[in-house]
Amino acid sequence: MPEILCKTYPGDDPRFFLRHRQICGDKEHFISYTCTTMYPDAPLTVERQAGRSPGTRILHFIGPLTLRNLFTFQEELRKGLEPQVAILDLTGVPYMDSAGMGALINYYVHCEKNGIEMTVAGVSSRVMELFKLTKVDTVIALAATVDEAEDKS
Numbered sequence: 001m002p003e004i005l006c007k008t009y010p011g012d013d014p015r016f017f018l019r020h021r022q023i024c025g026d027k028e029h030f031i032s033y034t035c036t037t038m039y040p041d042a043p044l045t046v047e048r049q050a051g052r053s054p055g056t057r058i059l060h061f062i063g064p065l066t067l068r069n070l071f072t073f074q075e076e077l078r079k080g081l082e083p084q085v086a087i088l089d090l091t092g093v094p095y096m097d098s099a100g101m102g103a104l105i106n107y108y109v110h111c112e113k114n115g116i117e118m119t120v121a122g123v124s125s126r127v128m129e130l131f132k133l134t135k136v137d138t139v140i141a142l143a144a145t146v147d148e149a150e151d152k153s
Helices: 014-023 067-078 098-113 125-133 146-152
Strands: 045-050 056-062 085-092 117-121 141-143
Touching: 045 067, 056 067, 056 146, 067 098, 085 098, 085 146, 098 117, 117 146, 141 146
Parallel strands: 056 085, 085 117, 117 141
Antiparallel strands: 045 056
8 A cells, every 4th residue: 555645634524534534544634535645656758759751750658648647648749840640659658547548539639630640559458458448449540569650651
């Protein structure tokens, strides 16, 4: 279990006391259900590179794509000029939560509206299960490797 840090209780709403008592029994402090009680994720890092063809941008993501790392993901997608082809390499992404999936779908919609060809490459088996469960694998173009994605574009 992660280390839980208590914060001084900011009000007198009994719902917060009940939640905190369930976690550690302390009636004088409360624990927010976000951040301090969540397991910390590894950071999300991004390596950018140009593709073989002009106008192709390849983004290599390393780390989990989750709510905690969402802003890093979105920031990287928005940097620079819009490419003609965007390849998102998820080889280094061990898992993704619903917030990460939502951000990926939002970027797909952005690409569709702006005539950008988007392909997701190197999806792990765990992330692929999420893609299949949500049927995203039938909507977003997938490739086993970045090279395969570049060959398709």
